[in-house]
Every structure is written in C-alpha cells, then in structure tokens.
Amino acid sequence: MRSLLRGTSLVERFLMKDSSFSAMQDEEVEDAEDEAVEGSSSRPRKWVREFSSLANVVAARCARILLSSVEELQHQFDDHVSESPRVPSKYAQNLLEYCCFRALGVSTRVTDYLSDKNFRRLTFEMMLAWEAPGVADKPIIRVGSERAVGKQAFVRLGPAIAGVADPVTVHSQFDVLTATTEGRLQFTVYDKYLAEVDKIMKSMKNQSLSSHLSKFQLVKGETLVELEGTVTTPPVLQHAGVSTWPGRLTLTDHALYFEPIGVGSYDNPKKFDFSDDSRHLVRPELTGPWGARLFDKAILCKSCTNPEPLIFEFPEFTGHSRRDYWLAIIRELVHAHQLIRKYWLEDEDKIEALSRAVLGIARLRATREIIHNLPLKGESLLTFLTCEDLPGGDLILEAIVRTFDSRKNSANGMLQRSPSYARSAAAAINTLSSPTSTRKGSVQDAGIPVGEFLIGDLNPIQKAVLQSRNCSKRVELAQSTIAGVKVDGIDTNLAIMKELMLPLTHALELIKGLQSWNEPLKTTTFLLICSYAVLKNYLGYVIPVCLLCFAGSLLWFRLGQGSNEGDLNVLAPPTLNAVEQLMTLQQALTDLENNLQLGNISLLKVRAILFSRPPQKERSILSICTPGTIGLLEWMPLEQGTCCCMVESHEVWITLREDGDKIQCSQV
Template sequence: MEVVPRKSDVDDDRNSDGDGHSNGKKMGTLLENFMRSQRTSFKSLFLRKKSGAEDDADSPRPLPFLSPIANSVVSRCSKILKVSTEELCHHFDEEIPESARQPSLYSRNFVEFCSYKAMNVATKAPDYLGDKEFRHLTFDMMLAWESPDVASEETTTCKEAEDGDGWSLFYAASTTMAVQVENKKTAGIDAFARIAPACSAIADVITVKNLFYALTGSSCNRLHFLLYDKYLRSLDKVIKAAKNVSGPTFSNFQLAEGEIILDIDGTVPLQPVLQHIGISAWPGRLTLTNYALYFESLGVGVYDNAVRYDLATDMKQVIKPELTGPLGARLFDRAVMYKSASVVEPVYMEFPELKGSSRRDYWLDICFEVLRAHRFARKNNFREIQRAETIARAILGIFRYRAIKEAFSIFPSNYKTILPYNLAESLPGGDVILETLAIHLELVKVDAPCHDDSGSPFTKQKKILSPVSVMALDRLGLTLLKQIKLDIDLVAVGDVCVAEINPLETALKNSILDTGRAEAAQATVDQVKVEGIDTNVAVMKELLFPVIALASHLQSLASWEDALKSIVFLVLVCYTIHRGWIQYVFPVFLVSLALVMLWRRYFNRGKPLEAFRVRPPPSRNTVEQLLTLQDAVSQVEALIQAANIVLLKIRALLFAVIPQATDRVALLLIIMAVVFAFVPPRYLILLAFLEVFTREMPLRKESTNRWIRRMREWWIRIPAAPVQLIKTDDKKNK
C-alpha cells in the first residue's frame, strides 16, 4: 500500500486525488477532532499517530490465517499490549500447549489468547465499563471468536468506520484494518460464555449462560451490540451508585471495614418499606450490605438509628417469603421474613406495590445470595482472601442482577437466576457445583503470578489463581480487603484459561442436563393436573383399578361366595406357607414387574404413550364442591377422633383403670410372647391366614360373629383416659 506523506492538512487536501485521497482527508479530519475531544489516560492507550505515514508504518500487520474481524481484534489487542501481532503469535506458540495449537483450533485459541491478555490490561482502568470503546472491543472479541479464521470470511459482515459517531479508539489501526460490525451482526451463547467471564464484572462462569438468556430473551437468543452496550452501561451506573452511597455521610449507621452497600429501598415516599413486628408497622428505609440488613425507621422528616439484622455470622438465620398486612393480618404476599437467634420474634419487611410481588422477590433473592455466600464460606473454613473472593462473587452477581433489572425490567425465574449461589441451591446437583467451586477457591492466593512476557501465567501457574472478583471490585473503586494490597500488575488468572474448560462449566453442564429432564417432567405434571375433588377421586380410582380389582377378587374368595374357588385358593396358600415359599412371593412379584417393564420398553420403543382415559363425574358448582370438601373434612376429623379414643383406651389399660381388663390383657400378652418365642414364624403366618380367611366360612361364620360381638362389647366397657386442654399464655405484643 502506497502512502503519500503529508506536510499539513491543507497540503494533504490539495495533493490528494481520487477516492483514496478523499478518504485520507476525511480520516485525518476525524482524527484531529477525535484527539481534541479525548483526554483520559485510558483512551490514550489506543490513540493513533497524527501522521498518516507513521500510522501505517506502526499499524499491526494482518495475519493471513485470521478473518477480517479477528485481525481487527488482534491488532487492537496488540496496541493495548504494546507488542506486534507477530510477537503475539510467537508468545502463543511458546506458552500454549501443542494440543491447543492444532490447525482446526489454532485461530480460535489465538483469538482467546489475545483477548484474555488485552482484557486483563484494559480492565485496570478505573472507568472501563463506562468507555464505549471497551464495550465495542469486547463485543468484537465475541464476533471474532465465532468467525476466527479465513474460512469464515464470507460469512462475516464488516465495514469501515466512516462517521464520527461510530469511530472508536479500539478501531484505531490502519485504514485497511479499521472495521466495524453492521447493526445486524450478533453474537451467540458460546462466544459470550468464552469471552464475557474474562472480565469478572461482566459475567460469572457459573451464571454466564443464564445472563445471556436474560439479555437475549427478546432477540431469538442472539446478542446484539445494542443490548450488550445497554447492559454494560447499566452495570456501570449501578457500580458508580454503590460507590457514591458507601460514603460515611450517607446514613445513620457506620459501615465496617470492607462493607459495601449493595442496594437501598424505601427512599421514595410513594414506595416505602414497612417493618412489621407483632401487629405494629412502621415505614422506613432498608439497606443491604455484604454483611447485614439495616432498617432505618422514618421519624419526623429524618431517619432514626438503624437496626442491624446480621447475615454474616452463624445465628441460625431464616429468610423466607411471608404474608403480611395491617394489624398482623395475613393478606398480602409481598413480605420477607427474617428470624435469627439475635431477635426475639420474627421481623417482616413488607414491600408494597400495586400489582404482583416482583419488588419483594428481588429483595428476597439478593438477601438469600448474601446469606448463602457467607454460609458457603463458613462451611469450607476459607481463609481471609478466599472468604473475600466468595463474597465478591455474590456482590458482583447482585450488581449484575440490578443492572439487568433496571435496564430490561427482567426478574429471572427459578433455574434461570443470574446469582451464582442462588443458582447452585436451586439446581439439581447444585451441591456438586459448590464443591467444585470450593476446590477452585482453595487455589486462590494473593501472590498470583505477575505479568511476564517470557512466560504465560495462564499455563505455567495453574496451581495459583488470582482473586479475580476481589480484583475486579478493587479496580472499580470498591475495596473489600484494605489490609491486603493487591499488586497493580497482578495478572487475573481465574475463571477462564485459553483452550481450557473450567471444571465449574462441566459441573454446571451436568446439573443443567438434570434440570432439563426435571423441567420436562414437571411440564407433564402440570398438564395432567385436574381441578375438583370428584374429578381427582375419579382419576385415582381409574389409576388404582388393578389394585381395587385384585382386592375385590380376594374379598370374594374370603367371603366364600364360590366354595370351590375358595377351597383351592386356601389349599394353595397353606401349602406355600408350609413349604416356606412365602418368602419368595415378594421377590417373584418384583422380578415379574421388572420383566413387564423391560418387555414394554423393548416392544414400545419410540411409540408415544397413549393418554389415560377417565370418565369424569357430573360437574358441580362451587357451592356443591365446598359442601363435598366440608363433608370430607368432617370424615377425616371423625377418623382422627376415633384414633385418639383408641389411644386413650390403651392408655387406660396400661395404667390399670379397670384392673380386671388389665389382668386379661397382660395374660394375653404373656401368652403371645411365649407363642412368638417358641413357634416357628411360618406356622404363625399359617394360623393368622387361616383365621382371617375362614371367618366367613359357613362352618365358622356364626361363631366368628358371636366372638366379634363379645370383643366389641368388652372394648366399649373400657373407659378412655382423661384429657385436659391447657391454654398457653400469649405473650406477643398486641
């Protein structure tokens, strides 16, 4: 490419001709305007030279095995790292294992290598989230990851930066390298999951995919730059707000060292937070930090001293959703209940809103996240830096949650949360995720490897990991550990490494597979649920029809309606019991059931299960259903009363309220003990079967009825032991 050096802007305009010279004039004008408007030290890393000839001479050279977008990203990374693209290739070949340098993986892993190193340097600036050029660069890293090599050149749509609004410091390469993605270009979930966790503030490796789904819920699961840019701007706003409210003059309580305010509610007069204790309620302001909840009651124009509800120490805290209302009435499902050993009675924080309970659900989630993070740290007996890293993950997760909520008004549902500890608690096999995270955090140390051009900390120091979340908060101006000085040149070695899969990703993937099966099964459960007591009873009867039919057949045999069948059944069962085969009946039944299931599996392979047909009873109105329910409740109450009477009569026999009856029962128990001690069990089973099965036999029916009548009369004469109900004193504040 031939470049004509210019003496001045005017000479350049006069000497230029054709489209190339016109573009050079336009680019020069944009450059001058840009350099006058940008003054920050962070952006100065990426400034171009004033001279067009010098710019082309110093611009990184494109690599032939990379696509245009990948070349653009690598060239910008080389400017950030202040090394040439050839040197980056050389470092990549020396530092990355040979298995990651296979031809099919080389381009993508090289893009990862450059991206991770450049992001570690770029994130050292205090305001990198607020810089649009950084957001453009990280998004283009995702696009380059998806289309890293020359084979994808035709599918990658790029264009040169032509206007002032689209110009970026990160695009400040030679004119042939300055590319910008069209508005229709989007990134996928795999690219987002490999690039975003390299910056701990943007995403966590545990929740990165749920974050992607939250961002792309309305865009067919493809991430547009406008969505990504809006998310990062909202995240930057949330973090700056947390820095501003953490000052000593903000509230009526003193923050401990390393305590960070995560969110505040109740400052708007129309949306107060109500604290309920007993039947009293008082409006105020609720503040959540990484250690506790603080509630400040609203007095006459000012807030009273804050009441602290601890979340960090082990006080057997219980946090759950609860109903609340005026004067202690349980009317509205929009409160969070806090109970611990430090409070006399439960405290309810109500979040009034006209519709729904999303405000309460948000506070419940973030309180759970802080509480579970501290429990996780206590359970594993972490050291100070590891405990700080554990809490920092929760803090960044809450900031991301706030950013999503404020930017997109999204409240992730269960199994889709973007809070790491809540997600681990809600997923099947979440304990495996936490165990993997604990092993991961055991490797975290402050003396992680520093930057060294001769060696890669990503590969040479795998046994030492950096506290990436603590470092991210510190670089953003929120310090957790003031007594531990983090090296400014510390390399962030943590959740992501080039060409490697984090064990957390594997554990999460296995858990998500189980979650998919659970959700699919739950969907079928929701489909088959029917309403109405009569309808559910009808469904149960149809499902239990084989058992009911078998019981009816046995009852028919025991009633001796057909004497021949009853005799044959009696002889077979007695012979089975006598030979000792009764112990094999249950195993044979289980084996038969297993064989039937396997037979069904083999012959019905691929065939959908036919719907279970049930004839519903005649429909009833609401009043009839309520009467049916009342009748069912009355029957259950009668059964419980009868059971209590039996227990009270047994108590009377035990305490010899009627001595004659007690003597008879004691003698019967002694006889039974002797029988059980000396008679083989199979003969006892045989006698019990004969007694039950031959009661309705014509030869025994009359004597059996007489014997049952005498037993009933004897039982009626047994009095019940007395019961006295004692009312407890209600000491609650009313």
C-alpha cells in the same frame, strides 16, 4: 493484493479510532507503546491466514494492548499451549481466545474501564469475532440493522469481564438481555447494560462514603449495597405487633439496618446481622392494618440471635416487585455468609465470596434498570441463590471455593493449559467503583490472563454449571411430563384411575373367585398349599417369596419393555349433558355415603372385638322396687338361690329364680 491493503488500512483505521483507550496511561507505558508501534511500522503487518477479517482486526487490537504483535502472540500460542487446543478444526477460535483473554487481563486492570465506550465496543467485537473466527465460517447474524452476538460467544467471553457476567449466571443473564431481540444480543443493549453496571458500582462506592453510615457500627471493609426509604424512594414500614413504623432500610454486605423516622431525624438503627453464627430465616410475609394478613408485600427476617422477627413492608401500588427484589438480594448475602461459615473462609477468601455476591446484585440492578422491571426470575441472576436452587449446586459452590485456593498458588500460567487467574472479584469492585481513570497498571502484568479459564476447555466451575444445567433439564422434563398427564374433569380422572388400578382389580377378582368356589380345583389347590405352609411352619417364608416374585415380575417387564412401552390406553367416558351429569353426581354421592356407612360399621365391629370381655357373675348391684320402698340389693350368685338384702335398714331374705329373660324375686 488490493484486498490485503484494504484490510491493512482497515486495521489502522480501527486502531486510530480507538486510540483513546489503551491499557495504561502513565508516561512510561505510552513511550513503550510508541516505540513498539514505530518498530513494527517498518515491516509489513502480520495477518493470520486462518482468521477472518474481523478476527484479524480484533487480534491486532489485542496485540496492541499487550504491546506485542499478532505474530508473536501466535508463536507463543504454538510454543506453549498443548496440542489439544491446536487442532485444525478449533485452531482459529482457540488462538483468538488466547489473544482476547490476555488482552482482557490487562484491560480490566485499568480503573473505570467500563465507562469507556471504546472498551465496550472492543469486547463486543471480540464476541462477534469468536462466533466466526475462521475464513470459511458463516457471516455474523444481524437483528434489524445491527450485528448481534449469540449465546455461546457471550457465555464464553462474558465471564472474563467481572462487570458483564458470572460463570454461574451467564446463561440467565443472556436470556434476560435478549428476551426481545430474537435470542441475539445487540450492541445498543449490551452498551446500555455495561454503562448501567458502571453507574451502579460508582453509586455503591459513593454511598459507602456517605455521612449517614457514621452512626452504624460497621465492620472494617463493610460495603453498602442498597438503600431504600430515602427522599427519592417511598419509606419502608416495620411491623411490630399492631404497630407500624416508617423508616429507612440500609443493606450492606454484612448486615441489614433499619432506622425508624424520629422527630427531625432518624432514630438508632436496628441491625439484622448476616455474619453471626446462627440460622437465618428470610421469607416473604403477609401484612395488613392492625395485624391483619392481607397484603403480600413484606419480608420476615429471623435468626437465633433475634428471637423477635423483623417484618419490613415495601408499599407499592401494583404488584410486589419491590419486595421481591429486596427479598432476592438479602437472601443472596445470607447464602454468601452461609458459604463462608461452611467452608471456614477467612480474609481474602471471605472478601472474594462477598464481592461475588455484590457484583451479582449490581448486575441485577442494572438489568432491572434497562428493562424497566424486575426479571421474571431475578434470583437466577444471583450466584449463590442460583447454586441453592439448581440441582448439584453444592458442586458448583465447591468448585468456587477451590478457585479461591488455586488463586493463592497461581503463577503466570495460562500456557500449559492450567487455569488462568486475573484480579479477584474484590479487586474488580475497587477498579469498577473508582471515580477517576488512572493508568497505574504495569506492563509486566500482560502475561497474566483473565479469569479462571482454560483455552479450548471448560474450567471446574463451568463444568459444574454444565452438569447442573443438564440435571435441571431432566428435572424440567419430568415436571412437564407430570403436568402433561393432568386432565380436567372428574369422570376422566376416574377413568384414568380405574385403568391404573386394573392390576389390583384383577387380584381382588382372583381372590373373590377362590372364595366363591367357582373353580373348585383352584380353590382346593390354594387351600392345600396354605394348610401345608401352616403345618410345616413356612409362614416366615411367605413375605420373602412374595418379594422375590415381585422382583422377578419387574425384571420380566424390563426385559419385555420393547413390546410394551408403558402406554396407558384409557377409554374416554361418554359425553353427558348437564342433567345427566347432575344425576351421575347424585349417584356418586349416594355411593360415597353407602361406602362411608359400611366403613363405619366395619370400624365399629373391630372396636367391639377389641374391647369385648366375658360377663361378671361374682357380685352385682340390682335396683329393686317393692310396694312403697326403693332400695339396693346386693346379691350372691344365682346358683345359690337365695340372698340377703337391706331394705330401709332391715335385713330381708329373698329368693331369686330365672323366668326366661327375667329374674323373679320373692321374700322368704
């Protein structure tokens, strides 16, 4: 009984401590909340006996946000959710998911919710409770003096909050945040990360309203994403031939703008439009003075509408992380527009796709700020770039597009294990970027869950991501196998090649043995078979029979795989000293030269056969010399014996006769 009372007081202290945060702030909601608290204070608080103490605390807080009680939430879960999530082994965890998702569905409708540290603490406690929801679960692991969240809890609950993670990139996001904390997420890192996301979203909102965008012909709803080359950042250089122009680079969710620095102000901007229906090429580029390709710090942007490529350089003393960051975010928006054109997305669906890209860029910027550097694989934190790189990424994109259609037809329905839908990414951006906190939500929204999630199961996006990650593991395993067989040294690689070519070597030795008549019986049998095939016109069946034999050998090897696992036994070459290695190299070069000569001779023989033709005896031109005269002789065939020639305009008859290899001429 004392422990129960202590637990009750703990809940009350927890609720009183976080009283500054609530779902809404208008007076009607506050009155309804007070009435709910007063009505429940007269009866004992309901504790879920399957929950751990921390899970009970989190569930009580979720019930308070929903203006309900834990008992009512449990009854709704038992009455409306199907049997599969209510199995005893997963009952506590799935019930906690139900409470958390519904509470987050209301909490994330409060504008500027990420700026409230109590909300950040609540979501972190949700993850901790999700890891150990049951009474008999193991205690929560600590890193240093802080409790830390594991990967599974972050992957499950993180995407339910738009500012925390995306279902496609949540695994990479967790790996980056926990790179220095033994694979566990501490609250200090988590809190700093969300605060930075909130700061970046507000900065995007303020920059979108700045005056320098007035000269741009912006599309309605176009959002500023990033700005480079201002007073606080180094300028961006545009390369056009041998000329270089410093200026300011502005990135929106529809286009890239470059403003060259003019006299006292910026000149008219140049635009690289992502939304036009053309193929876009964005890749790293080398630049240097006077067109020399020396420094790897630039980006090349080219499309069908811009025949002249735009090259932007991001000067940096060390490395090229600044260029890599801009390359990643530009490509993310390009791929987002490719998705829009591929699936013909319009209106709300188009805005939703671009909002996912913008949220991913904000998370990448926040991650870069808290770790003070660009992550090693920054593109893995961006949704559409990740889908482009992962095997099966097209299936993930199709699942994302299907969620757009499902959201249109969704009702208040998480209860029959149907996907649960909350605000879109576009609405989340508007909520996160609002500069002031207002409680304009409605209590009736409490029944609408958050995100596209299934209680106790994976939604289509998560299933596609899981399948793609499994394929990626197999690809990485194959690549590591290839890397593992790479060895150093010419002699070692030659020994491996000889072992791999052993079947072909045996076949060549067999052919040479048949040719040399070392075994007359085999050679005679081979010749008889070949002669019979030629005489009976069976040559057309040779290739099919060879293929059938090859297929049969493959099947035989496959059936006998248990006795032969395909191991390659290579005898290590003898260890040679430096002088022996030089002599071996010289001998190898000599052998290579001889082989090249033999190859050239063979090619010359083939060429001579191809271009050979019989000698022409009909008419020829001979050059003859007589004492004091030189002339041309046109002669008839030798069989006639005599011919006529013109020597200095005089007609001369001569007799030709063969004398060995020479032709004797005499005047008649």
